[in-house]
Amino acid sequence: MRRDEVLHWIREVAPIRQKLKAVFWMMAGLVTLGGACGFLALLSPLAAGGGLLLVVGGTLWLGGVLREAIAGPYVSTVERMEALAAGDLNTAIQFTTYGDCVGRMTKAMHTFRETALAKIAAERDTEQQRQQAETIREEILARQRGVVDALADALAKLAAGDLVFRLNTPFSQDYEKLRGDFNVALDKLQETMRAIANNTQAVSAGAGEITQASDDLARRTEQQAATLEETAASLNEITTTVRKTAEGANESSKVVASTQAEAERSGEVVRDTVAAMSKIEASSRQISNIIGVIDEIAFQTNLLALNAGVEAARAGDAGRGFAVVATEVRALAQRSADAAKEIKALISTSGAQVEAGVRLVGETGMALERIATQIAQLNILSHEISSTAQEQATGLAQVNEAMNQMDQVTQQNAAMVEQTTAASHSLSQEAGELARLVNQFQTGQQKSRAAPQSPKQSRIPVHAPRPRALATTHTSQESWNEF
Secondary structure, eight states, X not given: OOHHHHHHIIIIISOHHHHHHHHHHHHHHHHHHHHHHXXXXXXXXXHHXXXXXXXHHHHHHHHXXXXXXXXXXXXXXXXXXXXXXXXXXXXXXXXXXOOSHHHHHHHHHHHHHHHHHHHHHHHHHXXXXXXXXXXXXXXXXHHHXXXXXXXXXXXXXHHTTBOSOOOOSOOOTTTHHHHHHHHXXXXXXXXXXXXXXXXXXXXXXXXXHHHHHHHHXXXXXXXXXXXXXXXXXXXXXXXXXXXXXXXXXXXXXXXXXXXXXXHHHHHHHHHHHHHHHHHHHHHHHHHHHHHHHHHHHHHHHHHHHHHHHHHHHHHGGGGHHHHHHHHHHHHHHHHHHHHHHHXXXXXXXXXXXXXXXXXXXXXHHHHHHHHHHXXXXXXXXXXXXXXXXXXXXXXXXXXXXXXXXXXXXXXXXXXXXXXXXXXXXXXXXXXXXXXXXXXXXXXXXXXXXXXXXXXXXXXXXXXXXXXXXXXXXXXGHXXXXXX
């Protein structure tokens, strides 16, 4: 490689690392050469002097090459970069043909310079366009000010309630449609306000009628709620009374059932008594028969004693003791006969009394059977009365619950009517206020007078009435008639 090509490569092509490496090897060569010169100085001073000159010359040449190939381009590039940063875009940028780091930096600086110049040109064009746009904007603003001033005057009249005013002065072509739309909007607004003004009086009158009807409905609802609550209280008392009646009927049914059982047991006792007295009557008849036998025995004994007395008389003194025995036997037989007659008489009387007792006991048994039958019927009736009373109590409880629900619904209706009344009063006031607001507008026709508001009636809050006794519920008949 020739010397020029080497210098060109070092100056313009080689990267900074290669340049420094080449300088390093050159310096190493010079140092080696200096060492060789020192060695030659020992051998030949003349040769050492020539070698020293060669080393000094090489060092100077290497310093020049280092300054020209490395330091010079870098310093120039840095100075031009500072000038470019300060805004110097006119001075040319050197070393753009280099392939090393200096060339890369100068190419980037060149690109930056071209970009800055293009930006300045673009800003110059933009400024011209801005000035043109500003001129156009001033013209548009002038036209807009005219339109805005006209609209401001129109809106001021509109704010004052003048709906008759119109924009008659033509606008520019861009805003002519706005003027037409504004006039059309005023036409529609004028028609609407006329219709509102015409309907405001009817609305106010209707609101007054609604308010009056709401007040009447509120009063009637209050009366209805009070009457319904009193009715619910009375029905609750009736339900309690019927429930107590059902409980009493149930207890009566139990007592009647117990009485029926006692009557049945009494009938059984009477039947047992009749059977026992029948047995006593049979025993009395048997005793009468036995007494008849005893009477016959006494008669026969008396005859035997009489015969024994006759035979003892015939025997004389020998039969005197036997006669005494016969006399005693006859007396004993006579007493037995008398006792048998008395017993027979007593048994006859007892039999008659037993027969009468049997008859009376039989009648008592029949009476007890009739009583038992009637008690059974009474027990059936008591069960029916108890069941009916229980069903009535259940039905009245359901009716009472329904009445309580109706009372709650009526109370809710009363509250809703109160709200409706308040809303109707508010509607009446709003209708009057609407009429007043509508009358502020000039619609080109005679203004309608607002309908007078219905006077507010004092509202008395609904208080829950106290439940009254059952005996006093007839006093609410007038309320029921009104209900």
